[in-house]
Amino acid sequence: MTTAATLIPELDDIVRRGDPKRRADAARRISELFLQGAASFRADHVDLFDGVLTSLVPHAELAARANLAERLSLLANAPRGLVGQLAHEDEIAIAGPLLRRSSVIDEPTLIEIAQAKGQGHLLAMTERPALSSGLTDVMVLRGNRDVVRGAASNAGAAFSSDGYSTLIKRAGQDGVLTLKVGQRDDLSAEQLKDLLSGSIDVIRRRLFEVVKPARQMAIKRAMNEISGIADRVESSRDFAPAQRTVLALHSAGELNESALLGFAKSHKYEESIAALSAMTGVKIATLDRLITGDRYDPILIAGKAVNLEWATVRALILLRLGPNRVASPADIENARVNFARLMPSTAERVVGFWKTRPLA
Known part of the structure; x- marks a missing residue:
């Protein structure tokens, strides 16, 4: 470290006994010296700078540390100790650049930071060119919505079976x-x-539109497996009598939520679907296919679109299960919460989609 000693003859004294201001000034000068010569330094030179800077840099101002972190993040031979020190800082303006792209930080350190630090640190890591499955395991467990979306968007990310x-x-x-x-x-x-089993139909359709042709074929195969048939067949139910009943109620001015609730509680499936079809404007065949699917989301959406009470929506969910099956209290409560959170405008848009593009 003769170069540094020449630049700052009193370096030893500053490191050992200097006040914060002198240490901050020394950190600035030595950091600049390192950055200017980094391309030509041998590994032992980098280690010497590392030992000095890890003692001095914590005394530098936040802006100076953030600037240093930004510049170090681009160097393949940045001092490892210093980089690790800065990457552990709570201030994301300092830690962020290094977590996003520094090649000097090893995987155990990244995982340790991911387990201990906040969402900003996790989000910064999602921008790295590659993410190990060990790191993404932590991200999908601890990360908020933005973190998880960021990890899923990263083509260089790997996911374990549990992570997926x-x-x-x-x-x-x-x-x-x-x-x-x-x-x-x-x-x-x-x-x-x-993935498709846990998604509602409008999301499935959107996914089909944005994926590559090969994935479109895979989606079709998966949907056939989910439905349990090789090709879609029409419902074997006869809705004609139910339609006549609902039409008579409509003519008498008695087709309302109370009538729908009565049908659902009596487990009159055809009449319930016919009534809901008349109230939403969605074809009976489309509603039948949606409601007999794997999820109760279509009931929530249809109910919210026509402003049904929760009691009626709950009765329709139980109707969907059939008279010989009992819904778990947890499932019913989850449905209630989702129904309360669903925005009427969102439900109306989805129902509009069902009207204009009925299921094939």
Whole structure:
């Protein structure tokens, strides 16, 4: 460290006994010296700078540390100790640039930071060119919506089997995440089927529109497996008598929510679907296919679009299950919460989509 000693003859004294202001000034000068000569320094030179700077840089002002972190993030031979020190800082303006792109930070350090720090640190890591499955395991467990979406969007990210399971589970409540996961090249056929099983029809259709042709074929196969048939067949139910009943109620001015609730509580499936069709304007065949699917979301959407009370929506969910099946209290409560959160404008848009583009 003769160069540094020449630049700052009193360096030893500053490191040992200097006041914060002198240390900050020394940190600035030595950092600049390192950055100017980094391309020509040998590994032992870098280690010497590392030892000095890790003692001095913490005394520098935030702006100076952030600027240093930004510049170090681009260097393949940046001092490891200093980089690790800065990457652990709580201030994301300092840690962020290094977490996004520094090649000097090893995987154990990244995982340690991901487990201990906040969402800003996790989000910064999602921008790295590659993410190990060990790191994404932490991200999908600890990360908020933006973090998980960022990880799923990263083509260089790897996910373990457990990580993918968690990712797909979270996608069940996040349509944007479903679209991002569904476009990943490393998604297996079985994982695609799990993803589609947990998504509502409008998201499935949107995913089909944005993926590559090869993935479109995979989506078609997965949907056939989910429905349990090789080709879609028409419902075997006869809705004609139910339609006549509903038409008579409509003519008498008695087709209302109370009538729908009565049909649902009496487990009159055809009459319930015919009544809901008349109230929403969606074709009976379309509603039948939606409601007999794997999820109760279409009931929530249709109910919110025509301003049904929760009691009626709940009765329709139980009707969907059939008289010999009992819904778990947790499932019913989850449905109630989702129904309360669903915006009427969103439900109306989806119902409008069902009207103009009925299921094939």
